[in-house]
Each structure stands twice: as C-alpha cells, then as structure tokens.
Amino acid sequence: GVIRHVGDALKDHASKSRGKICTIGIAPWGIVENQEDLIGKDVVRPYQTMSNPISKLTVLNSMHSHFILADNGTTGKYGAEVKLRRHLEKHISLQKINTS
Template identity: 70%
Template sequence: GVSRHVGDALKGRASPHLRKICAVGIPPWGIIENQRDLIGKDVICLYQTLGNPLSKLSTLNSMHSHFLMADDGTVGKYGNEMMLRRNLEKHISLQKIHTS
C-alpha cells in the first residue's frame, strides 16, 4: 500500500536527511507480526522487521519513525485503520501553519 511506497521513498534519502523526516505509519494492529514484542509501558525493544514469508501477517516498515496502531479487535484483516487515517489526515489538513 501507500505506506510501503513512503517507506521505500525514504530509503533513497541520505541518512543525515532521514533523521529529520517524521514518517507516521498507521497499520491495523491485527495484521502486525510479533505484536507481543511491542506491548508494554515504557518498553524499548528490538523489533524484527524481516517477516516470515509464509505468514499472512506483516512487519512494521522500519523506515517509519512513528506508528499509530489501529485496533478494532479484528485479526489478519486490512482496512480497519482507514477511518483513523482519514480522520487524522482531515484534522491535520485543517490546521493553520504559522510562519514567521
């Protein structure tokens, strides 16, 4: 999807520039491989981004700097993140940018 294209585009950037880019991924929680590694309060973990080719689940794109997980309880199904993504994009697009 789009997030894969964004992640791939970021790969082409030189590393000093990459640190300045904030790329937020919004995956559905129910499709994320190795979810248990991500659960906890103030937990820092190494997340394996190489997925199992036989798995129907997906790994998080390592080129994103942040993630907002969309969870409606469904497992193994894409699409439940669309409303969150749409509402967030609308909210962001309505914000005024102050320049001085």
C-alpha cells in the same frame, strides 16, 4: 503502490539529509507480526522487521519513526485503520502552518 513510492522518496531524502525525518505509519493492529514485542509500558525492545514468508501477518515498515496502530478486534484483516486515517488526515489538512 503510492506508499512504496513515498517510502523510496523518504529513504533517498534521509540518505542525503542529516536531519531526522518524522514519518508516521498507520496500520491495523490485527495484521502486525510479533505483536507481543510491542506490548509494554516504558519498555524498550527490539522489533524484528524481517517478514516471515509463511505468515499472513506483516511486519511494520522500518522506514517509519512512529506508528499509530488501530485495533478493532479483528486478526489478519486490513481496514481497521481506514476511518482513523481518514479523520487524522482531515484534521491535519485543516491545520494552519506558521511560516514565521
């Protein structure tokens, strides 16, 4: 889908550019594989981005530099992020860009 194309474009651009690209992924917490590796305050831990073929959960995309995880209490279901993403995209689209 579109996300795959954007990811491929970012990967291609990152390999040609020396500057760091900030990419923010928005995902539902309830579908994230190895959630326990992401819990903690001021803790740095490795996160395994290899997916488990028998799991119904998914790993976070390693091409993102940051993540916003939406939690509505469900497990294994997509959709918790939709309303948050819509509001965030609307807010960002209304911002003025200073070009000077």
